[in-house]
Amino acid sequence: MKGISVLGATGSIGTQTLDVLANHRDKFRLVAMSVGKNLALAEEQIHQFKPPLVSVMTDEDRKTLASKVPEGTRVVCGEEGLIEVATAEKAEILVNAVIGSVGLAPTLAAIEAKKTIALANKETLVTAGHLVTEKARENGVKLLPVDSEHSAIFQALQGERMDRLHRIIITASGGSFRDKSRDELNGVTVEDALKHPNWSMGAKITIDSATMMNKGLEVIEAHWLFNLPYEKIDVLLHKESIIHSMVEFVDRSVIAQLGTPDMRVPIQYALSYPDRLEFHKGQQLNLWEVGKLHFAPLDMERFRCMAFAYESGKQGGTMPTVLNAANEEAVELFLNNQLSFLGIEDVIEKALERHERIDSPSLADILHVDQETRAFVHSLIK
């Protein structure tokens, strides 16, 4: 029985993680979870899984929830609460499924507590990849990917030697606007952007798919997860999202992981790794039903966020922190109708241009640059 902690249990990845746990009650036990604003869902989850520890955002939420949960559940709150969930004694694996840079500190704490990290929070590696991977190495802790693309690469690498890898090829659906030219992107609405063709995900990541920033963040994440230079990371447009990503070895052999788009597969793989478990609810992939798979090269001029991401990643230091913070704020502004869709790119470009890079930043540097960048983005709007 593996003890599992989940940061962000009420989010898209969080709820799917809990579904995986529900399918394998004999293998996994939820020992701690953190939740966001959806206290009604949190209450349901608590009654279903009876975790001994739950963390909420505010002390007010803590009071609200505490009166409604079973006796065995302790409710905590705030940043300290997140850390407590991340380091819960009986947890073997921490699933980090929160959105944004709030996932960083709990991840570092969990690594120090020798928890295996199942990482769905991209920002942790994007903003502090050097700190997180170094701490994981020092503590002998595994970082397991939860993103479908990184899980695909990780699965394709099983039984292989890393020094025989030639490149990885991350596939990209192209998001809601993949068939639109840049001209056609003028005036697209939030509603349009939220219609992702293949995956059912949260709002932030769906917008990031439309701008292709999601893929850019994945490139940076892959750089850290697999310890690869950016020259060995390619991106390929593949609109069906059936091939989740690929690895090419030095002998020209390519290993790919495929499946119907269902995040529960990579989530379950991270939890069961190195073993695999049955997934009865999952839909079998029959390629003769799909008929065709399409591939196209990625145009960095069409998808400017990809260019920003590669460039920030190669420059390193605090540049990816700026990229990520500017993007988070810009997407938030877009979702609130305070910024146009193409304005997201402009805001990120400006934030990157003005920033003076700090090499090998400390956690304090990163948090400072993160805040400063967010303030800068807002200053552009007022």
Next chain:
Amino acid sequence: MKGISVLGATGSIGTQTLDVLANHRDKFRLVAMSVGKNLALAEEQIHQFKPPLVSVMTDEDRKTLASKVPEGTRVVCGEEGLIEVATAEKAEILVNAVIGSVGLAPTLAAIEAKKTIALANKETLVTAGHLVTEKARENGVKLLPVDSEHSAIFQALQGERMDRLHRIIITASGGSFRDKSRDELNGVTVEDALKHPNWSMGAKITIDSATMMNKGLEVIEAHWLFNLPYEKIDVLLHKESIIHSMVEFVDRSVIAQLGTPDMRVPIQYALSYPDRLEFHKGQQLNLWEVGKLHFAPLDMERFRCMAFAYESGKQGGTMPTVLNAANEEAVELFLNNQLSFLGIEDVIEKALERHERIDSPSLADILHVDQETRAFVHSLIK
């Protein structure tokens, strides 16, 4: 430095195997080889690779060749010669690339001599899978696939547990006539049949691709290589031959091996296994250049040989021996314009219908049924 013996060095797989050896002179050394009728090519190969031992088909060929080879090369002949090559003392790996059931006895001898077997000769497993796999187990000998499909499955299984496998999916290009209906197959010529769309291979296997018997034999081979019931072996039409085959696990995750069609990749993998080596001459797979991959279900009524193969495989015993022997003779007759293309299927059907199955046949039983079936096929033509 691995010592390599090659049975069938002048054939399609044989010459490509020697090309792999030539690319890695520091890793592999050719210690023995057998050749067929092409003595001119054999002579060239001998001068290039200087193997200490060469076997030819007849004593006459032996005399012809012996006078033309360097001093260090000994020339032997006949079935004994094949065995001598297969068991050559300094060989670590035997590449069995002969065509037809002649490959069986040398393979068994090589297994007893504890050689790793790189198997391109399908008939060995099709006709005597139970004997070969049992002997390999007893001797602790590895059977490594050389066929691109089986190599793909083998590669996809690295680092995985066999008991977590749900099914394998063998891809089939469909061969020269994949777009023709059964009616349109009336009157097709040998020349038409020899035009394989993707792979450059020998005549026998190219015809087998057109009838789909090649895929049928691969299904039976996969049954033995991976110890799987036929219910767990699916075939999928995929005309580009880019996805070489796939494995589906119990968690619905599918791992595939892909590449541009080049037999040197699976050959080299069998020789370098479990490592991979550079393959500079190979063409990199860029799926955006390919654009689309197509998939279609396999129609067993359109491709009757597939139905024969599954049925023979499930019945077991000497049925696959009949299937294979009848097919070999029928293809030979077709290549000599003594039988129509659709006549190949009819001949195989008749041979299977008349045969009384022997369960758990001995090697003698197999060889007897093989000869008897060939004689029967010829009796149909006269």
